[in-house]
Amino acid sequence: MNREDIERLLEIRVSASSKEYAWVKNVVSVLAILLGVLVSLKDKTETHSEIESKLFIITIISFGLCILCGLIFLYADSDTEHRVVKKVIEKENGFENVGFGTFATILKKRRVFYILRIGFFLALICSVLSLVAYAVYPEF
Numbered sequence: 001m002n003r004e005d006i007e008r009l010l011e012i013r014v015s016a017s018s019k020e021y022a023w024v025k026n027v028v029s030v031l032a033i034l035l036g037v038l039v040s041l042k043d044k045t046e047t048h049s050e051i052e053s054k055l056f057i058i059t060i061i062s063f064g065l066c067i068l069c070g071l072i073f074l075y076a077d078s079d080t081e082h083r084v085v086k087k088v089i090e091k092e093n094g095f096e097n098v099g100f101g102t103f104a105t106i107l108k109k110r111r112v113f114y115i116l117r118i119g120f121f122l123a124l125i126c127s128v129l130s131l132v133a134y135a136v137y138p139e140f
Helices: 003-041 050-074 076-092 111-139
Strands: none
Touching: 003 050, 003 111, 050 076, 050 111, 076 111
């Protein structure tokens, strides 16, 4: 694989990563607003059935978990960039002798960010399902 192919693949990866970043950021923003609306509009004077209360709690927890996973996952690119800069500085100062200069400085995201990505999507699915269940349950 020549340098041009690697640069083209890197461009594609950066583009995909930035699109995913923007999408997750928008989803987290929407979820935070929905969470605020849900909590503020909850009628505290009305008594609810046990199932309805549990659905509300599950919805709130899944929204919170999704927001938390999403926010930490969004930090992945910054973390990787910091690690790349550190690695380049080490190479330039002679701590590591690779021979390819800064071009060979490629780092993978930490495993925790892959786990958080999966957690974000699972929590998002749970959030949507629990919100639908919470909204539909009183109609039965």
